[in-house]
Amino acid sequence: MTVEYTLTIRTSSKLGAGTNAAISVVLMGTKGESPPHLLDKRFHNDFEAGAVDAYVVKTEDVGDLLLLRFTNAGGGVGGDWLLDSVMVTTPGKHWFFPYYRWVLAKTTADVLEGTARLPQHVQHERERAARSELLQARQRMYPWRPAEATAGLPGALDITEARPLPKDELYRGLVDGSYEVVIAKTLAAIKLHMPVLSKAWNGLVDIFDFFKGIELPGLARRWQDDYEFARQAVQGISPVHIQSITALPDGMPVTEDAVKGQLSPGMTLEQAVAARRVFLLDFEILGDVPMFKKTDKDGVEERRWAPASRCLLYLDDTQQLRPIAIQLGRDPELDPVFTPNDSPHDWLAAKIYLRCSEGNAHQMVGHALRTHFVAEPFVMATMRNLPDPHPVYKLLRRHFRYTLAINEGARKGLLDAGGVFDDIIATGGPDQGHLFLGKKGYKAWTLADNKPRPDIERRGVLDPAVLPHYPYRDDALLLWDALEEYVGGVLGAFYKSDEDLVRDTDMQRWWKDLTEHGLPVDKLPCAELKRVAELTDILATVLFTVSVQHAAVNYLQYEHYAFVPNAPLCMRQAPPRKKGVLGEKDIEAMIPSKTQMLWQVAVGRALSSFGDDEEYLLHEGGWREDYFQEPELIAIRDRFHARLRAQSEAVKARNAKSAVPYTVLQADRIPCGITV
Structure with missing residues (x-):
């Protein structure tokens, strides 16, 4: 019996997604397969970017469709085709084929029917074989880097000249181009508006010249204010350090006289300590980290510092935090405690050094390690072990877009010898202190540390009665709860019992691959993957990490770092060990050079950029990549988006009353994954 199949094919709207190549298709079903059919309409430009094209294929009944085999006969520039999805209909039946990947020129791609299904529920041998063949191809495309190449860090994708990054993972341009282009444009805009006449550089004053052609960070006019300094601890670029204390830290000799009047x-x-009104910021992790030290060919030594500093904050009677004591080291005999009662230059220098310490810990541990690099093993395990119809693949894929590309770009452009971090951060340089710091952070880290509620509770600041104004906490917890319910709902629709998970050979292989090559078992909450509740916990943590947590520690980089005196990433003088001797000239000599400041501004601007194809947790008009079609799953997604809308409205209401709004954890401003 001849059946008429209508294929409605959606080509991606991304630049370059379309093709002029000849595209043919074979329909494969439970009763057999069709001959190849060329998809070509007369007087029509097929498969243009953003187009939705319909084609009719008449062939013998092939039964329920299992996959579509597309062949791209094209060659040369523009031959590749970025296929979003296909809907196939016959009278009384329809099948959906989500893909969202490239069909490369002169290749064939099997697009599996999109019904989400665990491997033990696959009925047809042809479908089983197609899932297996897909994974074999992916494992060749996504090999693990040798263990020795990632010693002391999470596993990663192995990229070589002969085996480059898969095109499906290639980094898309930002609104202003790739982040390298944003850096170049920022440097050009700054230099264009700089005064022509050269003069002695005063970074505390002349930094304003940088912003004649680009936006001035909002904190630039208030950065020296103590309340502003403390505000950044609860809604700045790294709002995960503040902790309530019940005793003063050992080796920090703060006297009553030193804080008199504070x-x-x-x-x-x-x-004040007993009343839980004193809080601590502590960057002890920097204590043994090698700092930049380099001697040039003329024998001139350059050094940089980011000390293992710490700070006490006080919650005053207006319910606002203020810094009351800063120590730029751990030796009570050598490292004095600075307070607002010291000279203005002493106190300002102490705050700048503290921010430098925070910045180095943030860039390598809070940002690079605890979001970018710990996410990569999950991307790898998913791409290597879960076929497209697996529900966990469908749950995760949108959140992993571009992560492998941006991580590789960060390794080469920022972290490698000669990279940007060598130029601008205190822990860069020949001794690779930044990598030492990352490995040190990883050694102490477990995935459970990325769960917001236990982390905030461990730091003693979960209760708003203890710390009333903590926007990061308030926003992140609402988002975690929504994500946890969403992940649990999706998994619960397929795993009706723990036994279903144990019998899921795809997920058991995923776990084995993850723990053998990506993250050791001691970094994870369980030794074996046997309980659905534990899988829910793991995947909710991963999605929180790549979306919410990455947004928190990334998208304020321009606001926080671009006005460099607020948060320099290196100090060019050793921390002061005597009080009352610093003047403004000394602070000018301590903070980064003009060139270092230029780079810090440019990198901060690039890393705070959003993509022109960014997809947000709460996306206007809905998510563009549609993986689930099942009514139960659509209801779960809609419930998730309803909770996100409520969170977004709550954030907007709070920000309307805030002197300094905190917007990076507003659901409609949080990208689904790590895309920069």
């Missing part, structure tokens, strides 16, 4: 009238420091 506490509420009649309150002693001991009473």
